[in-house]
Amino acid sequence: MVEATGGRDLRLEHVTKRFGTFAAVDDLSLTIPSGSFFALLGPSGCGKTTTLRMVAGLEEPTAGTIHIGTDDVTYAKPYKRPVNTVFQSYALFPHLDIFENVAFGLRRRGAKQIKQEVEKALELVELGGLAKRKPAQLSGGQQQRVALARAIVNRPAVLLLDEPLGALDLKLRRQMQIELKRIQTEVGLTFVHVTHDQEEAMTMADTIAVMNSGHIEQLGNPTQLYESPNTAYVANFLGQSNLIRATVVGTSGDDLLLDVHGSRLAAPVSRRASGDKELLIGVRPEKIHLGAPDEVVPDNHNVLRDGVVTDASFTGVSTQYLVRLPWDQEVMVFVQNLGVGGVLVPGTKVSLSWNPAHTFALDGSEDALAGVQLEEPVSVG
Amino acid sequence: MTVAQGIGVGERQVAGDQGEPSAPEVSRRGRRLTPYLLLLPGLGWLLLFFIVPIATLFSTSTQTRPPGSEIGVYVQTFRWANYVDSLSEYTTQFGRSFLYAFLATGLALAISYPLAYAIAFKSGRWRNLLLVLVIAPFFTSFLLRTIAWKQILADDAWVADGLRRLHLLSQSGHIINSPTAVVLGITYNFLPFMILPIYASLERVDPRFMEAAGDLYSNGITTFRKVTFPLSMPGVVAGTLLTFIPAAGDYVNSALLGNRNTTMVGNAIDSRFLRVVDYPTAAVLSVTLMAAILLLVGLYIRRSGTEELV
Numbered sequence: 096m097v098e099a100t101g102g103r104d105l106r107l108e109h110v111t112k113r114f115g116t117f118a119a120v121d122d123l124s125l126t127i128p129s130g131s132f133f134a135l136l137g138p139s140g141c142g143k144t145t146t147l148r149m150v151a152g153l154e155e156p157t158a159g160t161i162h163i164g165t166d167d168v169t170y171a172k173p174y175k176r177p178v179n180t181v182f183q184s185y186a187l188f189p190h191l192d193i194f195e196n197v198a199f200g201l202r203r204r205g206a207k208q209i210k211q212e213v214e215k216a217l218e219l220v221e222l223g224g225l226a227k228r229k230p231a232q233l234s235g236g237q238q239q240r241v242a243l244a245r246a247i248v249n250r251p252a253v254l255l256l257d258e259p260l261g262a263l264d265l266k267l268r269r270q271m272q273i274e275l276k277r278i279q280t281e282v283g284l285t286f287v288h289v290t291h292d293q294e295e296a297m298t299m300a301d302t303i304a305v306m307n308s309g310h311i312e313q314l315g316n317p318t319q320l321y322e323s324p325n326t327a328y329v330a331n332f333l334g335q336s337n338l339i340r341a342t343v344v345g346t347s348g349d350d351l352l353l354d355v356h357g358s359r360l361a362a363p364v365s366r367r368a369s370g371d372k373e374l375l376i377g378v379r380p381e382k383i384h385l386g387a388p389d390e391v392v393p394d395n396h397n398v399l400r401d402g403v404v405t406d407a408s409f410t411g412v413s414t415q416y417l418v419r420l421p422w423d424q425e426v427m428v429f430v431q432n433l434g435v436g437g438v439l440v441p442g443t444k445v446s447l448s449w450n451p452a453h454t455f456a457l458d459g460s461e462d463a464l465a466g467v468q469l470e471e472p473v474s475v476g
Numbered sequence: 477m478t479v480a481q482g483i484g485v486g487e488r489q490v491a492g493d494q495g496e497p498s499a500p501e502v503s504r505r506g507r508r509l510t511p512y513l514l515l516l517p518g519l520g521w522l523l524l525f526f527i528v529p530i531a532t533l534f535s536t537s538t539q540t541r542p543p544g545s546e547i548g549v550y551v552q553t554f555r556w557a558n559y560v561d562s563l564s565e566y567t568t569q570f571g572r573s574f575l576y577a578f579l580a581t582g583l584a585l586a587i588s589y590p591l592a593y594a595i596a597f598k599s600g601r602w603r604n605l606l607l608v609l610v611i612a613p614f615f616t617s618f619l620l621r622t623i624a625w626k627q628i629l630a631d632d633a634w635v636a637d638g639l640r641r642l643h644l645l646s647q648s649g650h651i652i653n654s655p656t657a658v659v660l661g662i663t664y665n666f667l668p669f670m671i672l673p674i675y676a677s678l679e680r681v682d683p684r685f686m687e688a689a690g691d692l693y694s695n696g697i698t699t700f701r702k703v704t705f706p707l708s709m710p711g712v713v714a715g716t717l718l719t720f721i722p723a724a725g726d727y728v729n730s731a732l733l734g735n736r737n738t739t740m741v742g743n744a745i746d747s748r749f750l751r752v753v754d755y756p757t758a759a760v761l762s763v764t765l766m767a768a769i770l771l772l773v774g775l776y777i778r779r780s781g782t783e784e785l786v
């Protein structure tokens with residue numbers, strides 16, 4: 096295509112953006128290695144779009160610097176940056192056909208062989224035959240792919256995607272996720288993908304940054320974030336977590352010994368992200384085994400007895416139970432549907448057990464409900 | 477969300493199912509007639525005040541005056557030569573009408589576009605005030621405002637005076653009673669008809685398209701040339717039509733601000749109809765003017781390729 100501008104890291108240092116007195120982005124620092132698929136994940140209004148707009152040059156930071164490679168682009172005009180954006184609303188030019196939409200950036204830069212480049216880009220998004228149509232004559236998914244082609248054809252150092260899949264239905268979204276991932280691998284550009292769909296972030300990204308009210312809560316690969324969240328917010332925002340208050344009563348080898356309302360539990364010392372004596376210990380619902388009240392569990396396993404099933408919802412792949420513990424906390428347990436035994440009815444007495452290695456520990460002063468999503472995230476325009 | 481949508485769809489289907497069979501034939505036919513019934517008052521109006529007068533006009537254009545009859549009495553003789561006679565007599569006026577209208581439209585466009593652009597994108601909280609100012613001249617009559625121009629452009633007024641001082645106007649030169657004054661008058665009088673459609677069009681241009689253009693390596697000027705201006709074309713087309721059409725038929729400006737050598741078709745029609753009481757010639761000129769405008773407008777719309785955008 097045009098000159099390959101790839102191969103440069105994107106670096107944000109202490110970037111702050113204030114609207115009036117309100118800090119939409121608050122002292123955010125971030126390095127995105129060249130060629131990676133990076134996801135910015137966070138709830139509505141946490142500053143994801145604002146961050147992208149500053150990288151694209153559509154918004155000027157109140158403080159901090161933005162570098163692409165060694166170039167300081169903090170105050171560079173948008174048209175001078177090696178950055179292209181796939182807008183949430185696509186923003187395809189309605190008066191130009193698909194070919195001209197995709198060719199727009201190339202023409203502005205006086206590129207050679209525009210025809211081949213555009214055709215190649217349209218081929219990549221599998222829209223070869225639609226070059227002569229106007230954007231209004233395409234379906235939402237097709238428009239989205241045109242927006243992608245229009246950006247990719249320029250081979251920017253960084254490609255920004257602002258919830259480009261937000262407007263699509265679930266099936267098309269899944270399909271486009273796979274497509275996007277394939278394209279990214281094929282062209283090897285740096286993708287910064289903004290989303291508030293955690294599943295989308297986890298399936299697509301090499302690295303995820305979880306954002307919360309203008310700052311980054313935690314950054315890591317999907318497994319790290321899921322298995323070892325550093326804060327209650329991340330634990331709850333990324334998947335579901337059971338967070339239980341515990342007090343450290345000692346250590347044994349590599350384990351912390353904990354007291355939880357009279358029960359003795361253990362958690363690896365290495366998985367204590369923060370905190371000292373008063374902790375919140377967490378375990379993911381699918382890691383918990385649901386047994387009979389007096390079930391014999393392997394020696395070193397964590398076990399909580401006297402639980403009562405309060406709710407059971409069968410989802411096909413698994414059954415999701417809510418189990419109330421004696422101190423009135425409800426714990427979520429996912430039991431895989433292996434075809435043995437039926438669904439337990441509410442009221443059944445059960446015991447909960449899990450491998451201590453699956454326990455992570457956070458500072459006890461955190462809000463156990465931070466970042467809880469009450470419902471499936473609803474896509475916001 | 478999906479569940480809610482599913483329920484919503486379900487309910488609608490249920491309602492539809494109940495509604496269809498119970499709806500009797502009559503009410504369904506009634507429903508099909510409703511749009512036509514709603515059109516009726518409009519059609520009546522059109523028939524009474526547009527079709528009928530035009531038919532009369534057409535018919536008058538081929539009438540002649542019977543020998544020895546009183547002034548103002550004409551009978552239908554289908555004399556098509558009326559067209560040849562009248563048009564050869566008033567070729568100059570036709571040419572002048574279209575020239576003046578063309579110049580005034582161009583001038584109005586040159587003034588209006590930057591103004592509309594500024595109001596749409598740069599005016600901030602002054603926007604509404606500026607829009608009111610654009611419309612404000614309509615609060616006084618067209619005639620009064622043109623008479624005011626007569627004074628503004630008069631030989632002893634500051635405009636002519638200033639131009640003379642700057643040696644842009646010879647000591648004996650005037651602006652009033654000249655083609656310039658007529659074109660300026662027409663421009664002024666139809667300016668709001670140019671500004672408002674362009675403003676409306678620009679106002680509707682989604683700023684996100686401009687951001688996208690910037691993101692795709694366009695500086696401000698290129699963004700305007702390639703995105704903003706093309707997207708405002710519907711307003712430009714509407715504005716030029718709304719200016720050109722009445723300007724081509726105008727006679728007030730020429731009558732008040734011009735001289736004997738600035739008469740336009742409108743003036744000819746006016747004098748033929750009201751002063752000379754030569755109805756057939758006035759009718760021929762009117763019909764021809766209308767046809768010429770329709771033709772020009774048709775060509776213009778086709779050339780500007782904005783049928784789908786309007």
Ligand SMILES: Nc1ncnc2c1ncn2[C@@H]1O[C@H](COP(=O)(O)OP(=O)(O)OP(=O)(O)O)[C@@H](O)[C@H]1O
Pocket residue numbers: 114119137138139140141142143144145146291475
């Ligand atoms: N131009 C602006 N003026 C004032 N406040 C703004 C402006 N743009 C954004 N904000 C505020 O900044 C915060 C972050 O906005 P932003 O658009 O970055 O959110 P987001 O994370 O992209 O959310 P979403 O997922 O809903 O798109 C919001 O609270 C928003 O109200």
Ligand SMILES: [Mg+2]
Pocket residue numbers: 143144145257
């Ligand atoms: Mg956003």
